[in-house]
Amino acid sequence: MSKLLQTKGLGIQFGGLKAVDEFNFEIDKGDLYGLIGPNGAGKTTVFNLLTGVYKPTSGRIIYKGGSLVNKSPTAITQMGIARTFQNIRLFKNMTVLDNVKVGLHHSHPYNLATAIFRFLPSFSKSEAAMDEEARSLLRVFDLEEFADDKAVNLPYGQQRKLEIARALATAPQLLLLDEPAAGMNPAETEELMATIKMVREKFSVAILLIEHDMRLVMGICEKIAVLNFGTVLAFGTPEEIKNNPDVIAAYLGEEE
Amino acid sequence: MVKKILKSKTLGGFGLCIAVFIILNVLMMTKVLNSYWRGVAIVCCINIILAVSLNLATGYLGQLTLGHAGFMSVGAYTSAILSIHLGLKTSQSPVIFILCLLAGAIMATLIGLLIGIPILRLRGDYLCIATLAFNEIIRVVFVNLEITNGSKGLIGIPYMTNFLYVYIFMAITIYVVYALVNSRHGRAIISIREDEIASELAGIPVTYYKILAFVVSAFFAGLAGGLYAHYMTIIMPSTFDYNKSVEILVMVVLGGMGSLPGSIIAALLLTLIPELLIQFSQYRMLIYAIVLIAAMILKGSGAGERILSKLPFRKTKRIEVSGNE
Ligand SMILES: Nc1ncnc2c1ncn2[C@@H]1O[C@H](COP(=O)(O)OP(=O)(O)OP(=O)(O)O)[C@@H](O)[C@H]1O
Numbered sequence: 001m002s003k004l005l006q007t008k009g010l011g012i013q014f015g016g017l018k019a020v021d022e023f024n025f026e027i028d029k030g031d032l033y034g035l036i037g038p039n040g041a042g043k044t045t046v047f048n049l050l051t052g053v054y055k056p057t058s059g060r061i062i063y064k065g066g067s068l069v070n071k072s073p074t075a076i077t078q079m080g081i082a083r084t085f086q087n088i089r090l091f092k093n094m095t096v097l098d099n100v101k102v103g104l105h106h107s108h109p110y111n112l113a114t115a116i117f118r119f120l121p122s123f124s125k126s127e128a129a130m131d132e133e134a135r136s137l138l139r140v141f142d143l144e145e146f147a148d149d150k151a152v153n154l155p156y157g158q159q160r161k162l163e164i165a166r167a168l169a170t171a172p173q174l175l176l177l178d179e180p181a182a183g184m185n186p187a188e189t190e191e192l193m194a195t196i197k198m199v200r201e202k203f204s205v206a207i208l209l210i211e212h213d214m215r216l217v218m219g220i221c222e223k224i225a226v227l228n229f230g231t232v233l234a235f236g237t238p239e240e241i242k243n244n245p246d247v248i249a250a251y252l253g254e255e256e
Numbered sequence: 257m258v259k260k261i262l263k264s265k266t267l268g269g270f271g272l273c274i275a276v277f278i279i280l281n282v283l284m285m286t287k288v289l290n291s292y293w294r295g296v297a298i299v300c301c302i303n304i305i306l307a308v309s310l311n312l313a314t315g316y317l318g319q320l321t322l323g324h325a326g327f328m329s330v331g332a333y334t335s336a337i338l339s340i341h342l343g344l345k346t347s348q349s350p351v352i353f354i355l356c357l358l359a360g361a362i363m364a365t366l367i368g369l370l371i372g373i374p375i376l377r378l379r380g381d382y383l384c385i386a387t388l389a390f391n392e393i394i395r396v397v398f399v400n401l402e403i404t405n406g407s408k409g410l411i412g413i414p415y416m417t418n419f420l421y422v423y424i425f426m427a428i429t430i431y432v433v434y435a436l437v438n439s440r441h442g443r444a445i446i447s448i449r450e451d452e453i454a455s456e457l458a459g460i461p462v463t464y465y466k467i468l469a470f471v472v473s474a475f476f477a478g479l480a481g482g483l484y485a486h487y488m489t490i491i492m493p494s495t496f497d498y499n500k501s502v503e504i505l506v507m508v509v510l511g512g513m514g515s516l517p518g519s520i521i522a523a524l525l526l527t528l529i530p531e532l533l534i535q536f537s538q539y540r541m542l543i544y545a546i547v548l549i550a551a552m553i554l555k556g557s558g559a560g561e562r563i564l565s566k567l568p569f570r571k572t573k574r575i576e577v578s579g580n581e
């Protein structure tokens with residue numbers, strides 16, 4: 001059996017800059033991996049490549065045995081890769097509930113006629129099912145009480161959670177989290193760690209997370225890839241990474 | 257519970273719609289509203305169709321387009337040419353009339369599809385300019401065609417549009433747009449306005465929904481054009497120039513991007529105010545302009561929003577939100 005996702009020699013060049021180069025990586029069902037590295041190392045760019053936002057200039061991405069290169073972001077999402085963003089990108093003026101329902105769009109495909117004949121039972125049945133599913137996702141993140149508020153009015157930490165809920169609504173098998181703890185205080189980070197672990201169990205989803213908070217990454221990730229100048233500097237368990245001299249020189253050392 | 261709310265909102269709107277119709281009809285029959293004001297009412301309904309349909313593309317989808325009058329003219333000319341050739345004047349057949357209107361609307365939809373596919377890739381100012389260019393091209397085409405009688409205008413269109421027709425088609429337009437935006441399709445459309453990238457990465461087929469909203473918007477503009485043609489009985493290409501597109505856009509902006517009641521009220525006001533100001537004859541357009549500027553300032557400062565939020569119908573809506581922060 002092939003892995004859930006594999007990349008081979010993946011790379012992208014912006015003008016003369018090789019933002020990601022020879023990125024070889026794999027992640028399997030249910031894994032919880034971390035992606036770390038200094039600022040500008042190319043971590044977010046990797047996410048953009050995996051989700052089809054950028055087209056790679058070299059290499060391959062193999063997901064469930066098929067290539068993802070040249071697939072649209074929409075298609076990739078529908079195939080089961082969902083993500084959050086480093087700079088939160090919610091649908092600000094939509095309600096919290098509707099944000100999640102947008103994520104459910106693909107899995108509840110009632111057609112235009114059903115929407116127009118909204119007084120018939122098939123419409124309210126579909127909508128009620130979506131409503132229930134969206135609410136149960138919100139409940140996972142303790143967001144149900146905000147269901148009818150505009151997303152933009154949520155506090156920062158809750159917005160990050162809502163983004164994860166929306167991503168989960170697309171029923172992913174691989175979830176990419178770009179700095180989910182950014183801007184959170186230690187208590188919130190602690191809580192988030194627990195939530196991420198729980199999400200992996202409950203939704204049986206593989207998670208790859210970018211994070212600068214070493215405690216979070218080392219605490220929950222089974223394996224960590226370290227990116228430096230677009231290439232993988234090291235890939236291994238937290239223990240191995242912690243003691244890797246290259247990593248200490250390039251990244252960990254400068255932190256303390 | 258959700259079901260009940262949805263039901264009652266739809267029913268409530270329907271009741272309101274019928275009540276307004278009955279009141280207006282009684283006023284017309286008792287001659288409180290004379291035939292002049294009946295004409296104004298017809299134009300009001302046509303403008304509401306235009307504003308509500310443009311709101312779908314601009315307010316909900318978030319694409320600033322300036323070619324709505326172009327689609328209106330396609331519907332007007334197509335339906336008018338058809339009805340003239342089908343001898344509607346003598347037969348006066350409502351069925352043929354409605355078929356002609358539909359043909360006009362469908363033609364507008366097809367043109368919308370044809371230009372929408374290439375130009376909806378453009379963003380912001382570029383899209384705006386491209387739709388403006390489309391509007392001008394259509395106008396020039398109608399000026400130069402023989403079948404449209406060029407700039408002299410198409411005459412002898414059967415007089416078919418009455419208050420009943422426009423009112424029913426207006427109600428249908430409002431209902432369809434309302435049903436669309438308050439469904440999974442509408443959420444997809446609104447999410448594109450909010451953040452196109454995030455929308456794609458939530459699994460929304462963005463191109464499909466952009467074209468859908470654009471094309472539905474064009475359909476109703478075409479319908480409005482057909483109704484207009486069969487009310488005026490004479491149409492000229494210059495009627496549908498970019499000034500008309502701007503006028504419709506102003507209604508949408510003034511009423512609030514992505515607000516149906518807003519579009520309806522703004523379309524009503526912007527149609528009625530010039531009529532009410534008619535006694536000021538030469539100062540009319542000046543006062544109209546001042547009212548517009550004042551309205552925009554009020555709106556921009558949020559004062560208008562605060563006043564409107566006190567109105568009951570504004571409180572109940574959930575998806576509709578103003579796009580400009
Ligand atoms: N669209 C783009 N065009 C040009 N350069 C880009 C583009 N996207 C990313 N880059 C460059 O690629 C490099 C990697 O950026 P990336 O955002 O992936 O870093 P990162 O590891 O996520 O950093 P951070 O920790 O700050 O988020 C940077 O030098 C960045 O300027």
Ligand SMILES: [Mg+2]
Pocket residue numbers: 043044045086
């Ligand atoms: Mg980044």
